[in-house]
Structure formats: structure tokens, C-alpha cells
Amino acid sequence: MPRPGKNSYSDQKPPYSYISLTAMAIQSSQEKMLPLSDIYKFIMDRFPYYRENTQRWQNSLRHNLSFNDCFIKIPRRPDQPGKGSFWALHPDCGDMFENGSFLRRRKRFKLMRSEHVACKNSPMLHYFHHQHHQTKLGTPEGPGNVSRLPQFQTYSINGGQSGGFKHPFAIENIIGRDYKGMMTGGLPIASVMHHLGYPVPTQLSSMVNSMWPHVGMLSESMGPMPVSSDYAPFGVPVKSLYHSNGQTMPAVPVPIKPTPSLGQIPTLPGLTGGPPQLCAPSPSSLLDKTVPDLPEGKGSALHPTLLLS
DNA sequence: ATCTGTTTAGCCGCAG
């Protein structure tokens, strides 16, 4: 049986689903988001199997991007011309895979209809829009930015629930030692923030740089990360973003989601999620998971709440 | 024209 991380798949079909492959591609990018074409490229680069029958699997992949709520579409900024939008991972899809394994999802990442609600009026969007062009995309995050979001912290992909156990196909294991000390995971929201020109704190941005085993070398530019190897692939639970200090709101509102196991709107800030006021329901944008790029752009922002059905 | 994105549909395998 081929083992991930050893480049042993050669021409065999990798044991990853399209969702996994796409997630890998996105995670591997520095900005934690990629245009469709780059996702294709990534997969073909790393997995020879996908250098053939491109029409077939690319169609499937596109289907997955649209169909699965774990992928969010981020419009290109005016200064980033090109075809299509960027695709990123939903902030809370980190625990979508069992024990961090990308071989199989534990649950479908599904948004409730009522939760496909826009955050048009959310402070976050205002913030995004306000910040939109104030910071250049790709601006290296410096320590100076850390203070911006002091409450961001890391998390484990299992939500810290599993303690020490690491699934054989967990990212850590897949990546092997390369992961140690630098596995940073990718926090989509951080990407979005970064993308939109939002200053991302070092700690956070460091998580936005992750590596995959057989996906090859990643950005050299990311440099060494002072991040513990204990961090799981996705590095940061969105949950912790809003209540890291057991407190209420972060400086920047972020998408929230009730703890799936609880399956209800969090009422205790320190327990399950963020302030519900972040994203007031807006019927006008139901079912749209696009992160708006323009103030009057269509669609919603990052979903406030999610449901693992 | 081609690419991108959405949607519908059907099939298969697996787990409960």
C-alpha cells in the first residue's frame, strides 16, 4: 500500500478525494487561496495520475468546489486581473477531516440554509472593505502587526479533542519531519484578510503557511516558523479566533460557527463561538458563499455559522 | 472559443 509522503503514488490514483486534493492545493499556497487553474496545476504537478483525463477530473473538481461549502470563493481584486476567482477553504473546515486525515472526511461540511446568510452588514466586512486597499497584498507580516490581533491563537485540527493520537494519514504524519517546527496550517480567514490587504499577525500568518508531504517544496519565503509542532494542519480553529482569551470579540470579527456537536447557536462566548451579532441575517444573500470583494458586490461573506450535518 | 462556475443526476461503496 502506497504511503503518502513518499512520492510513492507515481501514476497510481492518490487516496485523496478531490476535496482533499483541493484543500491541499489551497493550503500549500502562500495566500491560502488559489485560482482554479492553479489548483489544477498543483494537483498535476504532484500527482502524475492527474495528468491524464484532465477533462474528467477537472470537471469533478469544479463540481466539488461549487458543491461543497467548505470552499469559498474570493473575488479577485481589481489589481489582480485574471480568470475566475480565488478559492479558499472555509475557516472552519479544519475539523472536517477525521483526525486530520485527508483520506476521508468525517462529516460533510454543510452550511444550513439559514446560515448562508450574508454578513453584508457585518463589522468584519466593513473592516475588510475599509482596509481593502490600504495594505498591499503580499506585504510581509511583521511583528508590528501582531498586536493587531492579539487574540488569535492556534488550535489543533481535532479541536484539541484527540489529545495525542495522530491518524496515520494525518497531516503531521504525512508530512513527516518536514512538518516539525514549521507546520503552520492554513487559516483561510487569514488568507482572506491578507488577500484583502488586511494586516495579518505574525502568529496567524505563520499558520497560513503549511506544507504537504508529497506536494513538494513550498515557499521558501515563509521562513522558519516559531510555531510549535503541536499545531495541527489547519493551525487555527476559527473558534479560537473569537474567544481565545475566553472573551468576546476579536479586534476583527470573524466567521463563527456553533460547535457541531452542540449543534446550536453558541450562547457562551468562551465556549462555542463568536458573537452572533457579527453577521446579521440578510435574506438577500441566502445561499451565496462568496466573500464579497466590493462593497456592493453580491453575496455574503464568510459564513457566520456552519453545520456539520 | 475557452475557461470558470453552478446545478442536476446517477452510480458505487460503506457504515449504521
Next chain:
DNA sequence: CTGCGGCTAAACAGAT
């Protein structure tokens, strides 16, 4: 058996 996750095909619309 049923539901879910995954894969594939295909039709279609919109953007580039």
C-alpha cells in the same frame, strides 16, 4: 435498507 460521501457526466450560464 437508508443515508452519506465520493466520483462522474452533462447541461448550462457567465466571464474572459
